[in-house]
Amino acid sequence: MIEETHPTTGDDIIICRDVHKWFDNFEALRGVSLTIKRGEVVVICGPSGSGKSTFIRAINRLEEHQQGTIIVNGIELTHDIRNIHAVRQEIGMVFQQFNLFPHLKVIDNITLGPIWVRKWPKARAEEIATQLLERVGIPEQAHKYPGQLSGGQQQRVAIARALAMQPKIMLFDEPTSALDPEMIKEVLDVMRELAHSGITMIVVTHEMGFAREVADRIIFFDQGLLVEEAGPAEFFTHPKSDRTRLFLSQILQHLEDFRCENWRKLSR
Amino acid sequence: MTTIQQTGSQPPAGLNPIQWLKKNLFSTWFNTLLTFVSALVIFFVLKGLFTWVLTAADWTPVVKNLKLFAVGQYPIEEMWRVGTILAIVSFLMGLSWGVWGGTVRTFAIALAVGFTLIALLPFDLYPGNENQPDLILRLGFIAHPILVVMGYSLGRTSVVKSRFLLGLWLISFVLTILLLRGFEGNQILPRVATGLWGGLLLTFLLALVGIVASFPIGILLALGRWSSLPMVKLFCTLFIELVRGVPLVTILFMASIILPLFLPENLRIDRVMRAMLGMTLFAAAYMAENVRGGLQAIPKGQIEAAHAVGLTGSQTMLLIVLPQALRIVIPAIVGQFIALFMDTTLAIMVGLVELLAVGKTVLNSNPAWLLKDKEVYLFIAVLFWLFTYSMSYASHKLEVALGVGKR
Numbered sequence: 001m002i003e004e005t006h007p008t009t010g011d012d013i014i015i016c017r018d019v020h021k022w023f024d025n026f027e028a029l030r031g032v033s034l035t036i037k038r039g040e041v042v043v044i045c046g047p048s049g050s051g052k053s054t055f056i057r058a059i060n061r062l063e064e065h066q067q068g069t070i071i072v073n074g075i076e077l078t079h080d081i082r083n084i085h086a087v088r089q090e091i092g093m094v095f096q097q098f099n100l101f102p103h104l105k106v107i108d109n110i111t112l113g114p115i116w117v118r119k120w121p122k123a124r125a126e127e128i129a130t131q132l133l134e135r136v137g138i139p140e141q142a143h144k145y146p147g148q149l150s151g152g153q154q155q156r157v158a159i160a161r162a163l164a165m166q167p168k169i170m171l172f173d174e175p176t177s178a179l180d181p182e183m184i185k186e187v188l189d190v191m192r193e194l195a196h197s198g199i200t201m202i203v204v205t206h207e208m209g210f211a212r213e214v215a216d217r218i219i220f221f222d223q224g225l226l227v228e229e230a231g232p233a234e235f236f237t238h239p240k241s242d243r244t245r246l247f248l249s250q251i252l253q254h255l256e257d258f259r260c261e262n263w264r265k266l267s268r
Numbered sequence: 269m270t271t272i273q274q275t276g277s278q279p280p281a282g283l284n285p286i287q288w289l290k291k292n293l294f295s296t297w298f299n300t301l302l303t304f305v306s307a308l309v310i311f312f313v314l315k316g317l318f319t320w321v322l323t324a325a326d327w328t329p330v331v332k333n334l335k336l337f338a339v340g341q342y343p344i345e346e347m348w349r350v351g352t353i354l355a356i357v358s359f360l361m362g363l364s365w366g367v368w369g370g371t372v373r374t375f376a377i378a379l380a381v382g383f384t385l386i387a388l389l390p391f392d393l394y395p396g397n398e399n400q401p402d403l404i405l406r407l408g409f410i411a412h413p414i415l416v417v418m419g420y421s422l423g424r425t426s427v428v429k430s431r432f433l434l435g436l437w438l439i440s441f442v443l444t445i446l447l448l449r450g451f452e453g454n455q456i457l458p459r460v461a462t463g464l465w466g467g468l469l470l471t472f473l474l475a476l477v478g479i480v481a482s483f484p485i486g487i488l489l490a491l492g493r494w495s496s497l498p499m500v501k502l503f504c505t506l507f508i509e510l511v512r513g514v515p516l517v518t519i520l521f522m523a524s525i526i527l528p529l530f531l532p533e534n535l536r537i538d539r540v541m542r543a544m545l546g547m548t549l550f551a552a553a554y555m556a557e558n559v560r561g562g563l564q565a566i567p568k569g570q571i572e573a574a575h576a577v578g579l580t581g582s583q584t585m586l587l588i589v590l591p592q593a594l595r596i597v598i599p600a601i602v603g604q605f606i607a608l609f610m611d612t613t614l615a616i617m618v619g620l621v622e623l624l625a626v627g628k629t630v631l632n633s634n635p636a637w638l639l640k641d642k643e644v645y646l647f648i649a650v651l652f653w654l655f656t657y658s659m660s661y662a663s664h665k666l667e668v669a670l671g672v673g674k675r
């Protein structure tokens with residue numbers, strides 16, 4: 001069935017080597033290499049347009065890289081459609097704009113993958129969906145349509161939908177950027193709980209408080225390059241590159257201005 | 269009639285009738301003028317029309333030829349087939365009312381009332397056919413309310429699932445065609461040449477076949493044009509653009525005259541089938557363009573989310589993209605179906621005797637009736653209006669039910 005090009009990758013669940021991606025003539029990724037261990041929580045930050053989204057989307061093949069190697073859970077991402085499907089079943093993704101299916105009820109949004117991809121019986125899929133809705137704190141919304149929910153609730157449904165496939169890896173692309181401030185916390189709480197559950201997570205976010213608290217590693221992207229990677233303590237206190245320092249000062253200034261209280265609490 | 273003084277946080281009371289009139293009809297001197305002019309025009313048109321309809325008009329050509337208008341030359345001995353089909357429709361309508369409720373109720377009741385009214389028509393339904401028992405026909409029509417109620421009762425018991433009911437409608441559609449057509453050499457159901465089909469029956473069949481068949485074909489064409497396979501895309505684009513660049517009459521002529529030249533002898537299909545084929549292909553091209561509009565309106569994020577969940581390309585299309593796209597284009601599709609229903613009158617050009625053609629035939633059949641064209645064409649116009657209006661009413665209700673523009 002699935003050709004296991006790299007059968008035993010041991011502890012490394014994602015291996016990227018020298019990944020390049022062009023949009024027409026614009027090189028969005030200029031040789032990114034990164035290895036992520038099972039259960040690791042990695043936060044990616046960096047200025048807008050630096051290729052963060054392109055990179056994590058390449059990991060589940062929503063973008064196709066043109067050069068380099070990406071191996072997920074022992075399966076190399078090639079043009080082989082079977083490999084792509086096999087990889088996507090192991091990866092859940094949460095988008096900035098939620099991307100819930102507006103014509104399906106919340107519960108059906110969540111059971112869609114399990115029923116059609118995993119081929120579970122409907123009853124079992126719904127049972128698990130109900131459990132997941134409880135886990136993200138909105139069991140009472142199961143039979144509403146996404147349009148009837150607040151942004152924070154929608155994003156939590158999106159997380160439940162991704163989890164329903166029981167993925168080994170979760171990708172988050174700026175999950176709180178489209179949310180009103182008062183809803184950010186409810187989503188971050190869910191993600192925090194998830195991070196402690198042992199699943200592998202890659203989170204693109206500018207929520208530095210969240211990064212500092214749960215990330216095992218923080219990665220800084222700039223102009224299509226992985227500029228810096230470090231543990232949170234080191235990343236915030238001793239950034240190596242000037243670019244990182246500048247970015248941090250900007251984003252922390254931003255936080256200073258808008259979320260004074262929170263930041264002081266977190267930086268202590 | 270009285271305005272109640274509202275207190276607390278209730279919404280402000282609506283306008284009373286006098287206030288409403290003032291606000292909507294007489295707000296400015298210009299508005300007042302328009303109101304009077306339109307009222308005058310409406311008054312004189314309606315007065316003239318009603319006086320004519322009730323006093324001067326002579327409805328003999330219509331009354332004497334009800335059977336022709338209904339089914340054309342379809343043999344009187346085989347009329348029971350049409351009756352059976354109508355009975356099935358009434359029963360299914362009642363069943364749909366029971367299962368789906370809501371708007372279907374209006375249609376089921378309208379159907380029951382309509383058939384009852386036909387049964388009570390105060391003149392001979394088979395003029396000139398003394399040996400055809402008029403009474404049986406009337407009894408048949410009067411049974412329709414009972415059929416509707418029976419269907420409704422069964423539908424309420426929730427043994428019939430929604431999907432199953434849809435299947436029943438589709439099956440009954442195929443059954444209709446088979447039943448009307450019959451089979452070569454069969455004793456009970458001898459073949460009735462399609463050349464004998466006519467009137468409202470033929471109009472309905474042309475429109476129904478066009479609508480039902482063009483729907484899936486149109487969707488496939490739209491998907492083909494949308495796909496990334498170059499040959500499929502090219503073929504679909506070519507087909508759509510070619511058909512859309514040609515008037516329907518031309519397509520009917522081509523289907524009627526040119527098509528037989530290409531088909532082998534044993535594959536020859538008759539004139540009615542050829543017209544149906546032409547209408548279907550024509551409608552499919554427009555259907556495809558409508559659907560394409562819907563496909564383009566679906567955000568890319570929907571497809572990405574579906575892929576991220578692990579759905580395959582075709583699952584994404586069937587479960588995520590198409591349902592949303594079709595919902596968006598319901599109004600456009602129904603508009604197109606209404607147009608198609610009226611376009612069936614063009615079949616007259618290739619020698620089919622649909623409703624309008626029956627009108628012409630009737631007028632020419634008796635020199636005394638030559639001057640009764642007003643009555644005949646008004647009758648036909650009212651029939652067309654009844655059905656097209658029902659379709660747009662149904663479409664509007666469907667939009668509301670499916671929440672177009674809300675979710």
Ligand SMILES: Nc1ncnc2c1ncn2[C@@H]1O[C@H](COP(=O)(O)OP(=O)(O)O)[C@@H](O)[C@H]1O
Nearest residue numbers: 023026028046047048049050051052053054055
């Ligand atoms: N589909 C696309 N077509 C062309 N250019 C794109 C496309 N997607 C992204 N880009 C470009 O690639 C660069 C990286 O984009 P992205 O990965 O979205 O950045 P980030 O997520 O870090 O803000 C940007 O300059 C963006 O304009």
Ligand SMILES: [Mg+2]
Nearest residue numbers: 052053054174
């Ligand atoms: Mg981005």
